[in-house]
Amino acid sequence: MSLKFRLTIINFLQFFIWGAYLTSIGGYMYATLHFKGEEIGAIFLTLGIASVFMPPILGIISDRWVNAERLLGITHIIGAAALYYASTIDTPSRMFWAMLLVCATYMPTISLNNTVSYHILKNNGLEPQKYFPPIRVWGTIGFIAAMWLTDLFHWTLTATQLVFAAVSALVTGLYCFTLPPCKPDNKGAQTLAQAFGIEALKLFKIPKMAIFFIFSLFLGAALQITNQWGVPFIDHFKFDPAFANTAGVKYPNILISISQISETVFIVTIPFFLRKYGIKTVMLMSMFAWFLRFGLFGIGDPGGGLFFLILSMIVYGMAFDFFNISGSLFIEREAPAMIRGSAQGLFMMMTNGIGAMIGSFGSGWLIQHYTEDNGTNWKAVWFIFAAYAFIIGIIFMLVFRYRHTPDSIQQPAVH
Missing domain, CATH: 1.20.1250.20 (MFS general substrate transporter like domains)
Known part of the structure; x- marks a missing residue:
C-alpha cells in the first residue's frame, strides 16, 4: 500500500467521523429530543470552547512528549467512547457535558491529522504543499460520504448517528497505530x-x-x-x-x-x-x-x-x-x-x-x-x-x- 494512499485513508476517516453527525445532530436534538433553541445553541457552544483550548494543548504534547500518530489514535479512541455516551443521553444539561467531551477529543485531531500528514510526507521526501491538498480533498469526500450514509439509513433524527460516528472513531483510532512514527521534535516545540x-x-x-x-x-x-x-x-x-x-x-x-x-x-x-x-x-x-x-x-x-x-x-x-x-x-x-x-x-x-x-x-x-x-x-x-x-x-x-x-x-x- 503506497504512502499517499495510506494518508488518503486517514484523511478520509478523519472527516468521515464528523460528517456522521455534525450537520444532523441539531435536528436530532430539536425534533426528537425536543430541546429548546437556546439549549441547542449552548450545546453547539462546546465546539468553540474546545477549539480554543484543546488543539494548542495537544499540539504541545505532540511537539514535546508523544508521537503524533499515537496521540491521534488515542484521542480518537477516547472520542469514540464519548460519542457512544452522548448517544445515550436525553437531557440538555448532560448532553452539554457529553458534547464538550466529544468536541474536546475531536477538534484537536483536525490539526493533529495535518501534523501527521505533513510529518510523514516530509520524512519521505515529499513536499506537503504539493502532495497534501489532493490527499486532504478526500477528507471532504469522507465527510460527504458519512452524511449520505446517515441520511440514506434515516439516522438524521436518531441517536444511531452518534453510534455510527463512535464506531467510525474507533476504527480511525486503531488505524492511526499502523501509520509510520511521527516522533516529537523539541526543536520546534x-x-x-x-x-x-x-x-x-x-x-x-x-x-x-x-x-x-x-x-x-x-x-x-x-x-x-x-x-x-x-x-x-x-x-x-x-x-x-x-x-x-x-x-x-x-x-x-x-x-x-x-x-x-x-x-x-x-x-x-x-x-x-x-x-x-x-x-x-x-x-x-x-x-x-x-x-x-x-x-x-x-x-x-x-x-x-x-x-x-x-x-x-x-x-x-x-x-x-x-x-x-x-x-x-x-x-x-x-x-x-x-x-x-x-x-x-x-x-x-x-x-x-x-x-x-x-x-x-x-x-x-x-x-x-x-x-x-x-x-x-x-x-x-x-x-x-x-x-x-x-x-x-x-x-x-x-x-x-x-x-x-x-x-x-x-x-x-x-x-
Missing part, C-alpha cells in the same frame, strides 16, 4: 503563549491587523450556523402536506452535502481569484456569499423553492473557504516571521473559537425568540442572519485598507 496566539496580540497595534482580527471574530459567528440549524430548518417542512414527501425533507443531509461538494470546487478557484482581485476582494466575496447563503435559505423550500436551497448550498463553498484560506494567507504575508505561528493560532481562536461560540449561543437565542407554539419563524431567522452578514461586508469594505499586489500572490495550501 511551542510555548503555551505561542500555541494560544497570545504573543500575536501585539498585532492589534497595527490598524489593518486589528480590523482583520475583529472581523474574523464577527464572521466566525456565521461559520457553523447552517451546520447547526440546516437540518432542523429543512425538517420543519415535513409538517406541511405540500412538502412532506419531497426528496429534500426525506434526505436533508444529502441536500446539505451539496455545500461540502461546493467546497471542493471553490478551493481550486482560490489561487485565480487571489491573483486577479486580491485578498480584500476575496474576503468580501466570502462575506456577501454568507449573505446569499442565509438569504436563499429564507426564500427557499424543498418544493418549488428547491432551486434556492440548492443555490444556497453552492455559494457555501465560497462563503466558507474564501475567508478561511485567504485570511490565513493574509496572516502568512503580513505577520512578522517570529510570531507568524502565533498569529495563525489567534486567527483560529477568533474564528473557530470565540466567534463560533458567539454564533452558537446567539443563533440559539434568536431561534428561541422566534419560536412559538405553532413552530419557528424560520424566514425571519434567516433574513436576520443575512442582514448581519451584509452589514459586516459593507463595514469591512469601508474600513479595511489593503493594496492588491498581484505578483506577490502565491497559491495557498489547503488546511
Whole structure:
C-alpha cells in the first residue's frame, strides 16, 4: 500500500467521523429530543470552547512528549467512547457535558491529522504543499460520504448517528497505530503563549491587523450556523402536506452535502481569484456569499423553492473557504516571521473559537425568540442572519485598507 494512499485513508476517516453527525445532530436534538433553541445553541457552544483550548494543548504534547500518530489514535479512541455516551443521553444539561467531551477529543485531531500528514510526507521526501491538498480533498469526500450514509439509513433524527460516528472513531483510532512514527521534535516545540496566539496580540497595534482580527471574530459567528440549524430548518417542512414527501425533507443531509461538494470546487478557484482581485476582494466575496447563503435559505423550500436551497448550498463553498484560506494567507504575508505561528493560532481562536461560540449561543437565542407554539419563524431567522452578514461586508469594505499586489500572490495550501 503506497504512502499517499495510506494518508488518503486517514484523511478520509478523519472527516468521515464528523460528517456522521455534525450537520444532523441539531435536528436530532430539536425534533426528537425536543430541546429548546437556546439549549441547542449552548450545546453547539462546546465546539468553540474546545477549539480554543484543546488543539494548542495537544499540539504541545505532540511537539514535546508523544508521537503524533499515537496521540491521534488515542484521542480518537477516547472520542469514540464519548460519542457512544452522548448517544445515550436525553437531557440538555448532560448532553452539554457529553458534547464538550466529544468536541474536546475531536477538534484537536483536525490539526493533529495535518501534523501527521505533513510529518510523514516530509520524512519521505515529499513536499506537503504539493502532495497534501489532493490527499486532504478526500477528507471532504469522507465527510460527504458519512452524511449520505446517515441520511440514506434515516439516522438524521436518531441517536444511531452518534453510534455510527463512535464506531467510525474507533476504527480511525486503531488505524492511526499502523501509520509510520511521527516522533516529537523539541526543536520546534511551542510555548503555551505561542500555541494560544497570545504573543500575536501585539498585532492589534497595527490598524489593518486589528480590523482583520475583529472581523474574523464577527464572521466566525456565521461559520457553523447552517451546520447547526440546516437540518432542523429543512425538517420543519415535513409538517406541511405540500412538502412532506419531497426528496429534500426525506434526505436533508444529502441536500446539505451539496455545500461540502461546493467546497471542493471553490478551493481550486482560490489561487485565480487571489491573483486577479486580491485578498480584500476575496474576503468580501466570502462575506456577501454568507449573505446569499442565509438569504436563499429564507426564500427557499424543498418544493418549488428547491432551486434556492440548492443555490444556497453552492455559494457555501465560497462563503466558507474564501475567508478561511485567504485570511490565513493574509496572516502568512503580513505577520512578522517570529510570531507568524502565533498569529495563525489567534486567527483560529477568533474564528473557530470565540466567534463560533458567539454564533452558537446567539443563533440559539434568536431561534428561541422566534419560536412559538405553532413552530419557528424560520424566514425571519434567516433574513436576520443575512442582514448581519451584509452589514459586516459593507463595514469591512469601508474600513479595511489593503493594496492588491498581484505578483506577490502565491497559491495557498489547503488546511
